[in-house]
Amino acid sequence: xxETPKASSAKTGRITRREFARRAAVASAVAAVAPxxxxxxxxxxxxxxxxxxxxxxxxxxxxSSTLAPPQQQPGDLPKLSPESxxxxxxxxxxxxxxxxxxxxxxxKADIRRLCFLAQPPLxxxxxxxxxxxxxxxxxxxxxxxxxxxxLENTRVGKTPDAAAKP
Amino acid sequence: MPTEEFAFxxxxxxxxxxxxxxxxxxxxxQYFLDRSQKLGPRYSAYALLTPEIALAQxxxxxxxxxxxxxxxxxxxxxxxxxxxxxxxxxxxTWGAKPYANQVFSYDAxxxxxxxxxxxxxxxxxxxxxxxxxxxxxxxxxxxxGEAKNPWDTKCWTCGSSSGSxxxxxxxxxxxxxxxxxxxxxxxxxxFCGVSGLRPTYGRVSRYGAMALAPSMDKIGPLARSAExxxxxxxxxAGRDPRDRGTLPLDKAAFTYxxxxxxxxxxxxxxxxxxxxxxxxxxxxxxxxxxEKLLKKYxxxxxxxxxxGPFEDAGNITVSVEAASSFRSLIRSGRVxxxxxxxxxxxxxxNEQFSGADYLQAQRVREILQxxxxxLFDSFDLLVTVTQPITATPLELNLETGLSFADPLGGIGNxxxxxxxxxxxxxxxxxxxAGLQFMARAGDDVAVIQAARTYQMHTDWHRRHPKxx
Numbered sequence: 001x002x003e004t005p006k007a008s009s010a011k012t013g014r015i016t017r018r019e020f021a022r023r024a025a026v027a028s029a030v031a032a033v034a035p036x037x038x039x040x041x042x043x044x045x046x047x048x049x050x051x052x053x054x055x056x057x058x059x060x061x062x063x064s065s066t067l068a069p070p071q072q073q074p075g076d077l078p079k080l081s082p083e084s085x086x087x088x089x090x091x092x093x094x095x096x097x098x099x100x101x102x103x104x105x106x107x108k109a110d111i112r113r114l115c116f117l118a119q120p121p122l123x124x125x126x127x128x129x130x131x132x133x134x135x136x137x138x139x140x141x142x143x144x145x146x147x148x149x150x151l152e153n154t155r156v157g158k159t160p161d162a163a164a165k166p
Numbered sequence: 167m168p169t170e171e172f173a174f175x176x177x178x179x180x181x182x183x184x185x186x187x188x189x190x191x192x193x194x195x196q197y198f199l200d201r202s203q204k205l206g207p208r209y210s211a212y213a214l215l216t217p218e219i220a221l222a223q224x225x226x227x228x229x230x231x232x233x234x235x236x237x238x239x240x241x242x243x244x245x246x247x248x249x250x251x252x253x254x255x256x257x258x259t260w261g262a263k264p265y266a267n268q269v270f271s272y273d274a275x276x277x278x279x280x281x282x283x284x285x286x287x288x289x290x291x292x293x294x295x296x297x298x299x300x301x302x303x304x305x306x307x308x309x310x311g312e313a314k315n316p317w318d319t320k321c322w323t324c325g326s327s328s329g330s331x332x333x334x335x336x337x338x339x340x341x342x343x344x345x346x347x348x349x350x351x352x353x354x355x356x357f358c359g360v361s362g363l364r365p366t367y368g369r370v371s372r373y374g375a376m377a378l379a380p381s382m383d384k385i386g387p388l389a390r391s392a393e394x395x396x397x398x399x400x401x402x403a404g405r406d407p408r409d410r411g412t413l414p415l416d417k418a419a420f421t422y423x424x425x426x427x428x429x430x431x432x433x434x435x436x437x438x439x440x441x442x443x444x445x446x447x448x449x450x451x452x453x454x455x456x457e458k459l460l461k462k463y464x465x466x467x468x469x470x471x472x473x474g475p476f477e478d479a480g481n482i483t484v485s486v487e488a489a490s491s492f493r494s495l496i497r498s499g500r501v502x503x504x505x506x507x508x509x510x511x512x513x514x515x516n517e518q519f520s521g522a523d524y525l526q527a528q529r530v531r532e533i534l535q536x537x538x539x540x541l542f543d544s545f546d547l548l549v550t551v552t553q554p555i556t557a558t559p560l561e562l563n564l565e566t567g568l569s570f571a572d573p574l575g576g577i578g579n580x581x582x583x584x585x586x587x588x589x590x591x592x593x594x595x596x597x598x599a600g601l602q603f604m605a606r607a608g609d610d611v612a613v614i615q616a617a618r619t620y621q622m623h624t625d626w627h628r629r630h631p632k633x634x
Contacts, residue, residue, distance in 0.1 A: 091518045099514060102499055107511060114508075114515045118485075121478035122523055128475050128530050136528030137381075137535065141410060 077116040084119045091115040168197040173337030174630045177394040181239040191242025195224035198244040202338040210311045211332040213249035215289040223286040239397045241284035246333045246342040249290040250376035260376045261308045262295035263503045274374025276402045283401045292329030299378040299488040301512035303565045316631040321557035324353035331358035334388045341389035347382045348579045355587040356552035356600025362388040363395035367582025368413040371406030379487035392617035396422040430615045436469025436545035441574040445554035448593025453551040456590040456601045472537040477576035479527040486524045489516035542606035552587040552600030584610040586617045589626040
């Protein structure tokens with residue numbers, strides 16, 4: 001069974017081994033990039049969104065960081081802020097700690113690359129300003145009894161009125 | 167006995183002959199079965215053929231028609247279904263090795279509907295493994311291998327309805343059922359030079375279909391004309407309590423008659439100026455000619471898609487939902503049995519996205535829906551070329567070679583909008599280009615009407631590859 005670190009921590013006030021490992025991974029990732037400087041990144045995955053961002057006034061907030069950008073970023077990875085770099089690295093570390101034994105070195109490198117490539121879309125999405133009242137396109141639909149079988153419980157032929165008619 | 171010319175007749179044309187009892191459904195089915203058996207492997211088009219089911223259905227159809235019980239334009243018409251639709255007792259592989267021996271004990275709703283109108287299932291169409299739900303880097307990402315394009319077998323059909331595209335383009339069946347989460351009906355239609363309809367989200371039940379991203383999965387036909395797509399859509403659309411994503415009865419059902427265009431409204435078209443960065447020259451040329459022609463029959467003005475991180479919202483939505491749909495595959499490690507190197511790994515990354523990010527995507531999605539509704543106050547349809555490129559080489563790394571921005575696909579699929587792609591010309595390499603019509607949610611009839619009008623004045627959909 002999978003542990004659910006958040007719930008577990010909340011109940012006991014202590015952290016689980018997995019949560020500890022996750023936090024350690026995040027911490028080590030952040031530590032690895034903290035003294036960073038310049039990145040030499042490739043173009044973002046989604047050029048359109050990147051170009052489009054400045055043309056959507058009013059909805060976009062600035063995702064840029066005040067911290068210095070990280071150093072030692074491989075050339076084929078996107079340019080990321082220090083926070084985003086740490087997040088991408090942490091994502092990779094979580095996968096490594098959880099599933100690392102499944103992958104060879106080439107696959108690990110590929111997963112790390114994918115973790116970094118996943119970051120710019122997240123950053124752009126988070127930078128898009130939404131108001132508190134902007135609802136998500138998710139609507140819970142109660143399972144109305146009628147939906148189980150549309151022919152059951154219909155009024156036709158079942159109402160007392162209908163039955164009483166001559 | 168049907169001859170070679172029958173391979174490329176439309177459903178409408180075949181139906182007229184069948185209704186007039188000039189064409190035997192049994193002979194027609196046998197013809198397409200033989201043709202599929204002979205040519206299918208050349209294109210890796212099928213997961214499997216279903217001759218026993220096909221001939222039994224064809225015999226029933228023939229008997230009914232002989233007795234005066236003609237069910238309509240799909241009665242006795244052979245078709246193929248993408249191999250992610252459950253057919254009772256028939257293997258349903260989802261194009262992926264971990265599911266190679268999967269068999270369901272029931273029919274998908276779409277199959278039920280097609281049975282009801284008397285269509286004849288001749289086989290399961292090959293597809294990209296898990297419909298690309300775990301990502302893929304190469305055209306070979308399929309249990310059946312790379313689907314080859316009948317226009318040029320060194321090129322791909324596009325995915326994930328890769329076999330469905332090849333089957334219709336090569337004349338192996340008059341129509342095939344495909345699915346689209348993001349591009350999987352429209353892209354194969356464009357690459358293969360056939361007509362493909364992506365219906366409004368919720369008009370066609372997904373019960374019995376593999377779930378990839380449940381808030382974005384749609385089922386629709388690939389066929390020889392917009393009219394054929396309309397006939398198939400009319401058969402498969404409708405409310406289904408077993409798929410709670412389906413729309414209410416009055417919004418889901420669709421009826422079609424040949425006289426549709428006579429009662430049609432004057433459509434306002436917005437020709438999209440920002441859908442593609444720079445289509446390749448042959449495609450751009452075909453698009454320009456199409457725009458010119460449409461101006462003769464419709465009001466056509468320039469239009470622009472709203473700008474924002476909408477593709478990103480779509481990507482996050484698909485990634486998270488797919489990671490959920492295939493979580494046991496990822497967690498068990500059996501995802502390593504997939505063919506594609508990216509497919510073996512991407513699920514691990516997608517599993518890491520947070521609930522907050524997913525909900526941010528859904529909030530952006532809601533905003534986008536309103537923006538698109540506002541755009542459709544000015545236009546009935548948004549039109550542009552379906553893809554900025556033609557069919558790509560089989561060996562291309564899709565992660566880099568097909569990585570261009572696709573705001574139209576992102577927006578259209580995120581908002582569940584109907585779209586129809588029809589052939590609109592050929593490049594110097596004799597590869598087809600597609601023209602895409604997209605309308606507001608629920609207005610499937612507009613895309614059909616416009617595409618049909620276009621096809622009444624062009625013959626691109628009449629062309630087919632030379633197949634020896």
